[in-house]
Amino acid sequence: MPVVSLRDVSKVYPPTSKGGEPVVAIDGVSLDVEAGDVYGIIGYSGAGKSTLVRLVNALERSTSGEIFVNDRNIAGLPERELRGIRLGIGMIFQQFNLLNSRTVARNIAYPLEVAGMPKAERAARVEELLAFVGLSDKAGAFPDQLSGGQKQRVGIARALATQPSILLADEATSALDPETTHEVLDLLKRVNREFGVTIIVITHEMDVIQTIATKVAVMDQGQVIERGDVFDVFSNPQHAASARFVSTVVKGVPSPAELAVLQERHSGRIVTVSFRDSEVDQSAVFGEFTREGVSFEVVYGGINEIQGRPFGHLTLSLKADDVAVDAALARVRTLTNVTEAS
Amino acid sequence: MDALIELLPELWTASVETLYIVALTLFFGGLGGLAVGLGLYLTRAGSILENRPVFLVLNVLVNFVRPIPFIIFLAAAQPLARLVVGTALGNSAIIFTISLAAAFGMGRIVEQNLLTVTPGVIEAARSVGAGPIRIIFTVLLPEALGPLILGYTFIFVALVDMSAVAGYVGGGGLGNFALQYGYRQFNPIVTWAAVLLIIVLVQLMQFLGNWLARKALRR
Numbered sequence: 001m002p003v004v005s006l007r008d009v010s011k012v013y014p015p016t017s018k019g020g021e022p023v024v025a026i027d028g029v030s031l032d033v034e035a036g037d038v039y040g041i042i043g044y045s046g047a048g049k050s051t052l053v054r055l056v057n058a059l060e061r062s063t064s065g066e067i068f069v070n071d072r073n074i075a076g077l078p079e080r081e082l083r084g085i086r087l088g089i090g091m092i093f094q095q096f097n098l099l100n101s102r103t104v105a106r107n108i109a110y111p112l113e114v115a116g117m118p119k120a121e122r123a124a125r126v127e128e129l130l131a132f133v134g135l136s137d138k139a140g141a142f143p144d145q146l147s148g149g150q151k152q153r154v155g156i157a158r159a160l161a162t163q164p165s166i167l168l169a170d171e172a173t174s175a176l177d178p179e180t181t182h183e184v185l186d187l188l189k190r191v192n193r194e195f196g197v198t199i200i201v202i203t204h205e206m207d208v209i210q211t212i213a214t215k216v217a218v219m220d221q222g223q224v225i226e227r228g229d230v231f232d233v234f235s236n237p238q239h240a241a242s243a244r245f246v247s248t249v250v251k252g253v254p255s256p257a258e259l260a261v262l263q264e265r266h267s268g269r270i271v272t273v274s275f276r277d278s279e280v281d282q283s284a285v286f287g288e289f290t291r292e293g294v295s296f297e298v299v300y301g302g303i304n305e306i307q308g309r310p311f312g313h314l315t316l317s318l319k320a321d322d323v324a325v326d327a328a329l330a331r332v333r334t335l336t337n338v339t340e341a342s
Numbered sequence: 343m344d345a346l347i348e349l350l351p352e353l354w355t356a357s358v359e360t361l362y363i364v365a366l367t368l369f370f371g372g373l374g375g376l377a378v379g380l381g382l383y384l385t386r387a388g389s390i391l392e393n394r395p396v397f398l399v400l401n402v403l404v405n406f407v408r409p410i411p412f413i414i415f416l417a418a419a420q421p422l423a424r425l426v427v428g429t430a431l432g433n434s435a436i437i438f439t440i441s442l443a444a445a446f447g448m449g450r451i452v453e454q455n456l457l458t459v460t461p462g463v464i465e466a467a468r469s470v471g472a473g474p475i476r477i478i479f480t481v482l483l484p485e486a487l488g489p490l491i492l493g494y495t496f497i498f499v500a501l502v503d504m505s506a507v508a509g510y511v512g513g514g515g516l517g518n519f520a521l522q523y524g525y526r527q528f529n530p531i532v533t534w535a536a537v538l539l540i541i542v543l544v545q546l547m548q549f550l551g552n553w554l555a556r557k558a559l560r561r
Contacts, residue, residue, distance in 0.1 A: 057469055059465060059468055059469060079473075080473075082471075083471035083472070083473060084471065085471075086468070086469055086470060086471040087470065087471045089469075090469075090470075091466070091469040091470075093462055093465070093466060095460070095462050097460070097462040097463050097465065097466035098463075098466075099463060099466075099480075099481060099484070099485060100463075100485060101484035101485050101487065101558075102484070110467070110470060110472075110480070111470035111471070113480075114470050114471050114472050114476065115471070142560060144560075158466075158470070161470075162470070168469075
């Protein structure tokens with residue numbers, strides 16, 4: 001049962017100047033997010049990720065299509081009704097967006113005030129949240145006295161205050177350094193595991209997806225061009241744009257320029273062999289080459305691990321007569337993917 | 343100098359009158375300015391109560407009133423003053439007219455101060471289900487409090503200035519005192535005494551404003 005379900009959703013902005021073209025930010029997107037998912041949405045700037053995530057809590061209104069949140073179609077609901085629905089959807093932001101005029105504790109209490117919780121209960125809940133994000137000693141501090149990572153932890157505590165079932169993370173780690181990024185991602189993992197909160201993460205950083213997402217959708221020009229399990233998309237991207245993204249974090253696939261260098265340096269035929277998970281037996285692959293008397297040398301490569309499942313790419317320089325190499329490659333192709341540099 | 347000593351009781355009365363006019367106009371003009379500024383801010387494109395017609399009307403109105411020289415505005419607004427406060431003369435009419443002019447001047451300053459609030463903070467408030475009224479009182483005004491205090495300090499100086507000009511058309515206060523006993527009787531010492539008092543008043547308020555703004559900004 002999906003918690004968030006988009007059905008053929010579009011968002012079109014009116015032209016910015018008279019006689020200009022309307023801007024299609026989201027172009028017929030359908031997407032299901034299941035309860036308990038950490039769903040990553042990735043794409044370059046301007047691909048429509050931010051707009052898409054804001055359609056889920058109706059900070060942006062869709063132009064057409066249906067948006068189901070906990071089985072309720074929120075497309076076209078009046079603003080007043082949406083306010084109640086937003087209490088069930090937390091959101092964190094790239095720039096944290098904390099109120100500088102309020103202390104940490106009062107920032108976290110803000111959604112509870114909006115929800116109308118009595119003051120005494122509010123204080124107890126804030127204390128709980130501060131402990132969860134590890135900032136009990138900062139209750140009385142103001143946001144400008146905190147580091148970026150601390151600010152985002154306050155943001156997470158605020159987003160969780162009303163015990164939402166869904167958390168939207170809009171480039172939540174893009175303003176943080178790598179170490180702090182991992183602290184925040186670990187916290188988000190705990191939010192997902194301990195509270196069962198469904199998380200939608202939008203990011204342009206592939207390693208964020210690699211670290212916490214279970215599923216991923218790749219966006220380009222307002223459309224979802226590829227989606228699936230993170231492992232599948234990473235180990236075998238189908239779309240050129242996804243492949244470009246994946247190559248930023250996946251080690252071991254030589255770029256065309258690197259291939260040219262390899263070809264110059266090595267006299268044999270250059271092929272790249274992919275290994276996914278336990279599907280492919282490495283020794284079987286190497287065995288085929290040996291059987292045909294093909295000598296091989298590993299010239300490039302790398303092994304990655306996503307969600308505990310390894311996959312990798314090895315680029316080999318093969319030396320033997322062409323007939324033997326072709327025969328070996330034909331048999332290896334029945335075992336796994338092989339691409340030969342031309 | 344002797345003339346000044348003789349005039350001390352009048353100087354005292356004039357000072358009190360100036361304080362009275364400025365305090366009331368700061369209150370009414372300030373509230374009006376807050377309303378105009380919020381109106382401009384909330385109805386502009388992309389804001390939470392976006393409303394193009396209302397914004398255009400307010401914007402044109404502000405641009406229409408602000409450039410009118412105050413001494414001309416005083417005369418031009420007399421019929422309106424008679425309509426609202428029942429008289430076109432004296433301190434009540436002056437207070438009404440200054441408040442009106444200040445509301446439009448302050449409106450623009452309030453609008454600009456509110457624009458310093460990051461839109462993301464408002465989005466965060468919307469994302470937890472806050473409505474427009476709540477956002478105004480719990481996000482916009484508290485977040486812009488420091489700059490707003492400085493804006494009001496700035497308008498205070500303008501109010502002292504306007505109250506002095508109003509002395510020319512029958513309002514009381516230090517402006518009137520300087521004109522009547524100093525300028526018209528060729529007694530520069532008396533004029534300077536009034537000027538000095540005005541400078542002291544403005545300085546005190548500027549210090550107070552800066553101090554409050556620092557408190558609000560916690561710097």
